[in-house]
Amino acid sequence: MSVPLRVVHYVNQFFGGIGGEDQADVGVTVKADAVGPGRVLEKTLGDGARVEATLIGGDNFVNERADEAARVIAAELDRLKPDVLIAGPAFGSGRYGLACALACKVAQAQGVPAITAMHPENPGASSARREIYIVPTGASTTSMQAALDALAPLVRRLGRREPLGSAEVEGYMPRGIRRVHDRGRPGYQRALDMLLDKLHGRPYRSEVPYAAPERVPPAPPIADLSRARIAMVTTGGLVRKGNPDRQVSANAVRYHRHTVAELESLSPADWEAYHAGYFNHLVNSNPNYILPLSFLRDLERQGKVGHVHEHIYALPGVSTPVAVSAGHGRSIAADLKAGGVEGALLVAT
Amino acid sequence: MISAIYNFALTTGANRVIRGARIEHVCGDPTLSPEKDYAFGMRIVTTALQTLTIAVPGPTLFDPMTPGKT
Numbered sequence: 264m265s266v267p268l269r270v271v272h273y274v275n276q277f278f279g280g281i282g283g284e285d286q287a288d289v290g291v292t293v294k295a296d297a298v299g300p301g302r303v304l305e306k307t308l309g310d311g312a313r314v315e316a317t318l319i320g321g322d323n324f325v326n327e328r329a330d331e332a333a334r335v336i337a338a339e340l341d342r343l344k345p346d347v348l349i350a351g352p353a354f355g356s357g358r359y360g361l362a363c364a365l366a367c368k369v370a371q372a373q374g375v376p377a378i379t380a381m382h383p384e385n386p387g388a389s390s391a392r393r394e395i396y397i398v399p400t401g402a403s404t405t406s407m408q409a410a411l412d413a414l415a416p417l418v419r420r421l422g423r424r425e426p427l428g429s430a431e432v433e434g435y436m437p438r439g440i441r442r443v444h445d446r447g448r449p450g451y452q453r454a455l456d457m458l459l460d461k462l463h464g465r466p467y468r469s470e471v472p473y474a475a476p477e478r479v480p481p482a483p484p485i486a487d488l489s490r491a492r493i494a495m496v497t498t499g500g501l502v503r504k505g506n507p508d509r510q511v512s513a514n515a516v517r518y519h520r521h522t523v524a525e526l527e528s529l530s531p532a533d534w535e536a537y538h539a540g541y542f543n544h545l546v547n548s549n550p551n552y553i554l555p556l557s558f559l560r561d562l563e564r565q566g567k568v569g570h571v572h573e574h575i576y577a578l579p580g581v582s583t584p585v586a587v588s589a590g591h592g593r594s595i596a597a598d599l600k601a602g603g604v605e606g607a608l609l610v611a612t
Numbered sequence: 613m614i615s616a617i618y619n620f621a622l623t624t625g626a627n628r629v630i631r632g633a634r635i636e637h638v639c640g641d642p643t644l645s646p647e648k649d650y651a652f653g654m655r656i657v658t659t660a661l662q663t664l665t666i667a668v669p670g671p672t673l674f675d676p677m678t679p680g681k682t
Contacts, residue, residue, distance in 0.1 A: 481627035552637040558657040606664040611615040
């Protein structure tokens with residue numbers, strides 16, 4: 264019979280039996296054998312593995328003094344020399360999830376295979392899923408046994424230093440790693456099979472991973488437009504004539520804020536578009552097509568709109584990575600909020 | 613969001629989407645007479661402003677050419 268795998272288990276102060284929130288500042292300590300959920304973990308792992316020791320860290324301590332915590336975890340792993348480290352499961356607990364991710368990263372840096380489990384929306388998962396193995400769990404401890412059942416087979420293989428297959432097959436969260444491999448049949452045949460399945464209403468799966476766009480809760484409606492401050496934003500690449508601010512025509516790393524406090528409309532003598540994604544000549548003859556200042560001024564005069572915000576925001580919305588665009592959007596939205604703006608018109612070309 | 617590629621806006625999660633004229637002239641139409649161009653642009657802009665006073669459950673299209681229909 265082979266020697267059982269030596270497992271070290273990381274848990275927080277709560278699962279380690281030290282205490283609740285009032286004990287979240289305790290440092291990292293070690294106890295021999297399995298503790299708390301570690302006992303169930305050991306049972307789930309079966310005869311082939313044994314929890315040799317449990318590392319227990321206070322959630323606040325490990326997050327606020329991460330360097331110190333990492334040093335202690337590293338020293339204990341160096342002493343214990345486990346075959347594999349398991350952290351958590353942390354479920355939906357944010358600080359615990361981040362601590363589990365830290366423990367896994369420390370272990371991996373020492374050449375010890377590591378794995379954790381937590382809810383996909385746990386900040387520990389969003390920050391570290393590309394670097395470590397994370398098994399998705401439910402948000403609460405009621406999914407403990409399911410989480411341990413999912414962890415166990417992966418733990419056994421990691422402990423024996425067997426390579427894991429793809430995230431899709433093994434059930435851990437995708438790390439964004441692509442490996443070249445032979446699917447056996449050329450792409451055009453697979454595509455045609457997929458098309459036939461689709462036409463016949465049979466289930467099929469795309470080979471291209473789909474990143475679902477973020478859902479943003481709709482802003483509540485404005486009660487009274489005639490009193491509201493309205494701003495304008497454009498991704499049409501609006502620039503001052505001659506582009507003195509040196510805006511780029513694509514892949515914007517920043518946006519430009521201009522003041523229109525004194526302006527009744529955007530004159531083609533003073534404004535134009537610089538955007539690599541569409542023909543700009545029509546906008547150059549009337550920039551209000553992409554930033555409708557002339558219309559809003561009329562509505563403001565008629566009392567239908569309270570105020571036209573004095574600042575406008577412009578960038579060329581083309582060839583920009585989603586993450587960068589989201590950053591521009593967040594920054595513009597924060598500026599609008601600080602300026603007392605209640606509604607904004609975003610013109611996208 | 614006012615956009616001529618409104619399906620793109622809807623599928624990427626914009627909640628209040630107003631159908632614009634064309635990519636090269638979102639708020640108006642230079643092929644029309646100046647008066648009609650302005651009236652068309654004004655219709656798009658006022659439709660957009662009205663959407664700000666309406667609660668929407670999620671990505672919703674408003675078409676200035678078919679008022680009241682979304």
